[in-house]
Amino acid sequence: MTSAPDVIVVGGGAAGASVAYELVKRGLGVTMIERDSIASHASGFAYGGLFPTMGAGIPGPILSHAKRGISLHKRLAPELEDATGIDIELRAVRSLDLAVNEDGYRHLQESVKWQREEDLEVDLLDADGVRSEEPSLTGELTGGLVQRSHFEVDSYKYTLALVTAFERAGGSHQPGDVVGLLRDGDRVTGVALGNGSSVPGGSVVLATGPWSGDGSKGLPHFPVKPKKGEILRLRFPGRDFVHRISLAGHYIARKPDGLVWVGTTEEDVGFDDRPSTAARDSIMAGTLALAPVLESAEIVQHTACLRPVTSDEMPILGAMPGYDGLFAANGAGKKGILLSPVMGRMVAGAVTGNSGRDPIPVEFDAARFTYG
Numbered sequence: 001m002t003s004a005p006d007v008i009v010v011g012g013g014a015a016g017a018s019v020a021y022e023l024v025k026r027g028l029g030v031t032m033i034e035r036d037s038i039a040s041h042a043s044g045f046a047y048g049g050l051f052p053t054m055g056a057g058i059p060g061p062i063l064s065h066a067k068r069g070i071s072l073h074k075r076l077a078p079e080l081e082d083a084t085g086i087d088i089e090l091r092a093v094r095s096l097d098l099a100v101n102e103d104g105y106r107h108l109q110e111s112v113k114w115q116r117e118e119d120l121e122v123d124l125l126d127a128d129g130v131r132s133e134e135p136s137l138t139g140e141l142t143g144g145l146v147q148r149s150h151f152e153v154d155s156y157k158y159t160l161a162l163v164t165a166f167e168r169a170g171g172s173h174q175p176g177d178v179v180g181l182l183r184d185g186d187r188v189t190g191v192a193l194g195n196g197s198s199v200p201g202g203s204v205v206l207a208t209g210p211w212s213g214d215g216s217k218g219l220p221h222f223p224v225k226p227k228k229g230e231i232l233r234l235r236f237p238g239r240d241f242v243h244r245i246s247l248a249g250h251y252i253a254r255k256p257d258g259l260v261w262v263g264t265t266e267e268d269v270g271f272d273d274r275p276s277t278a279a280r281d282s283i284m285a286g287t288l289a290l291a292p293v294l295e296s297a298e299i300v301q302h303t304a305c306l307r308p309v310t311s312d313e314m315p316i317l318g319a320m321p322g323y324d325g326l327f328a329a330n331g332a333g334k335k336g337i338l339l340s341p342v343m344g345r346m347v348a349g350a351v352t353g354n355s356g357r358d359p360i361p362v363e364f365d366a367a368r369f370t371y372g
């Protein structure tokens with residue numbers, strides 16, 4: 001691209017990749033700028049679950065967007081494979097949420113009720129039912145909930161496929177650390193890079209993940225904080241774990257790569273994204289309490305990364321007040337892979353002034369905050 005792009009997208013994670021792809025599909029000239037490499041942070045190491053039944057705002061305002069996210073992922077998977085040859089490994093998974101006491105079982109009963117009201121497929125099992133489905137679970141149990149509305153993708157392949165499809169459709173991608181905005185009065189006219197150069201552009205979308213809240217650069221400061229999470233990948237041959245099994249923040253799941261993924265942690269430790277021995281030990285303790293059979297498993301990979309979590313746990317999308325031509329695509333917290341296709345469409349609609357089926361709802365609207 002020789003002339004200035006219509007839009008500069010800052011950040012090559014799932015949020016930026018999805019917005020960039022949607023913009024280029026609408027015929028705009030788009031440059032993506034990423035300071036590390038594509039999907040080198042949370043978007044490359046997330047579990048990749050597309051779960052409409054759990055997390056902040058569910059049941060509640062996030063539920064309909066989560067359902068929309070799944071239907072868009074189903075459309076995107078073949079579209080991206082046709083465009084790029086990359087299989088993002090979208091597949092249905094059966095999740096089994098466990099209860100280990102009467103309170104936990106009552107909670108599962110309440111979940112069954114609201115999920116059925118929402119037409120989500122779900123079955124409640126007693127302890128014997130759980131053990132017959134998953135014989136490796138030998139700890140104390142009162143029951144389990146099998147959820148059949150869940151899907152997952154490989155989050156790294158998904159983000160890479162979006163960026164590859166974006167480039168094949170005419171978008172460009174360049175390395176660079178964005179350290180400021182070019183402005184003409186209130187109008188944003190491009191970005192300044194850390195190497196002293198600048199990139200002019202018609203509009204700018206900030207999809208900078210948790211770093212949008214670090215306040216250390218000449219960029220607007222978002223009410224977003226990093227929430228660190230770690231995952232272990234285990235080699236454990238066998239046929240155990242047909243479900244993705246979870247209890248109180250711990251989960252066990254066999255992925256298409258043949259490895260058993262176990263997680264996770266949630267920590268407020270700033271921008272430190274190094275794997276820690278404390279997290280490894282806590283994940284393994286939770287895992288072995290559920291499934292002692294994994295004692296003999298070998299840890300083959302240990303990852304850590306940062307979720308971008310907003311002060312009200314809702315994404316921040318669209319036109320940013322106080323700046324003409326500046327847009328946000330941020331703050332999806334623990335659901336950034338699931339929600340990214342929805343976020344891409346919503347933000348592309350805001351940039352082009354044509355929202356179609358996906359207008360930005362008030363609960364996601366960037367206008368609910370101010371940005372210093």
Ligand SMILES: Cc1cc2nc3c(=O)[nH]c(=O)nc-3n(C[C@H](O)[C@H](O)[C@H](O)COP(=O)(O)OP(=O)(O)OC[C@H]3O[C@@H](n4cnc5c(N)ncnc54)[C@H](O)[C@@H]3O)c2cc1C
Binds near residue numbers: 305
């Ligand atoms: C352990 C764990 C498990 C998870 N599991 C799931 C899951 O199962 N399902 C789900 O939906 N979500 C999950 N998530 C959440 C999901 O990973 C995130 O919500 C999502 O990846 C955030 O995407 P993003 O593009 O906003 O941020 P990121 O992936 O962090 O991308 C932001 C990018 O911006 C770049 N950047 C930042 N500042 C600048 C700058 N100034 N100049 C240039 N580039 C810049 C960064 O280098 C980075 O590449 C999980 C997260 C964690 C940590």
